[in-house]
Amino acid sequence: MIGLREVVLIQELKRQGLSISAIARQTGLDRKTVKKYLANGLEAPSYSPRKPVKNAVEPYRTHLLERLESYPGLSARRLHREIREMGFKGAYSSLTEYLREVRPPVPKAYERRFETAAGIQAQVDFAEFQTIFTSEPGVVRKVWLFSMVLGHSRWLWGRFCPNQGLETVMRCHIAAFEAMGGCCKEILYDRMKTAVIGEDAAGVVTYNASLVALLAHYGSAPKACQPYRAKTKGKVERPFRYIRQDFFLGRSFRDPDDLNAQFGTWCADIANARQHATTGRIVQEHFEQEQPHLLPLPGMRYDTVLTVERRI
Structure with a gap:
C-alpha cells in the first residue's frame, strides 16, 4: 500500500521525464503499480476493507458462555484448560482478550504489600x-x-x-x-x-x-x-x-x-x-x-x- 505522498512523487518524476521503468527503480515499486497511479492522477489511493480475521476462540463461545453463566467466577486459566481439551490451539492471551468482551474486568483497589523473608x-x-x-x-x-x-x-x-x-x-x-x-x-x-x-x-x-x-x-x-x-x-x-x-x-x-x-x-x-x-x-x-x-x-x-x- 502507498500513500498520497508516494503518488505525488510518482507524478513529479513523470513530469521530470522519467520512464515508468526508471520511476519503478527509483521508488522501489512495481511497474504495474507506477502505471496504475500515473493513470489515476493525483487521486488519493483507496483500499477495500480487510476481511475480518476469524477469532480462534469463537468456536468455543457456547461452552464459555454456558460456563460463565453457571459459574461467573471461573478463572481464565481454568477455562483455557477446558477448551484446550476440546481442541483449542490458540494462545492463552487470545482467550483473555475474548473474556474481557464477555465479562467486564473487576477494578482492583490499591493495596500495600508486606513481604516476608524465607522461613519467617x-x-x-x-x-x-x-x-x-x-x-x-x-x-x-x-x-x-x-x-x-x-x-x-x-x-x-x-x-x-x-x-x-x-x-x-x-x-x-x-x-x-x-x-x-x-x-x-x-x-x-x-x-x-x-x-x-x-x-x-x-x-x-x-x-x-x-x-x-x-x-x-x-x-x-x-x-x-x-x-x-x-x-x-x-x-x-x-x-x-x-x-x-x-x-x-x-x-x-x-x-x-x-x-x-x-x-x-x-x-x-x-x-x-x-x-x-x-x-x-x-x-x-x-x-x-x-x-x-x-x-x-x-x-x-x-x-x-x-x-x-x-x-x-
Whole structure:
C-alpha cells in the first residue's frame, strides 16, 4: 500500500521525464503499480476493507458462555484448560482478550504489600464452602477449608474439614508442618476464635493455650492480625478466591475424602506448579529454596491429647 505522498512523487518524476521503468527503480515499486497511479492522477489511493480475521476462540463461545453463566467466577486459566481439551490451539492471551468482551474486568483497589523473608512466617485461616456430594444427592453440605500459605514462597497446603473446632485446627497444623518438612518462626492468624481468645485495653493478645503449646513444640509462635486489617494476611485471603474460582467451581465430589484427594492433586499439579503473579517465580521451585530456612521438625511428633476448650 502507498500513500498520497508516494503518488505525488510518482507524478513529479513523470513530469521530470522519467520512464515508468526508471520511476519503478527509483521508488522501489512495481511497474504495474507506477502505471496504475500515473493513470489515476493525483487521486488519493483507496483500499477495500480487510476481511475480518476469524477469532480462534469463537468456536468455543457456547461452552464459555454456558460456563460463565453457571459459574461467573471461573478463572481464565481454568477455562483455557477446558477448551484446550476440546481442541483449542490458540494462545492463552487470545482467550483473555475474548473474556474481557464477555465479562467486564473487576477494578482492583490499591493495596500495600508486606513481604516476608524465607522461613519467617506462614499464614492460616478458614474459608466456608458449600457443596453437594454425589454420594448424598440433594443434601447441601457445608465444609471449611483450612489453608496454610508460606509468606515467602506462597507454597500452599490445605484440607477441607467438617468443622473449625480446636482439635481440627491442631491436627491440620501438624499435617501442614509435616507436609512442608518444617515450620516457620511465626504463624499469622486473622483473629480465629480457636487461636485468639481475647485482647485487653493495652492491646495484649491472649492466645489459646493448647495452640500455643503445639506451636512451641515446633519452635513457632502465634501472631494475630491487627483488628480490621485482615489484608495484612492477604496471602491467604487471595488464595481462597483463587481456590474457589480455579478448583472448586464446576467440579463434583463423591465425598469428603474425594474432595481432599482432588484438592491435593490440584495443589501439586496446578497451584504450586504455577508461576505466581506477584513473585514471578514457580511456587514449588521457590518453596524448595525456602524449605532449608524452615525450623526443622522435632524428633517426636506432637501427640499430646487434644482437648477442646469451651468458653463460658
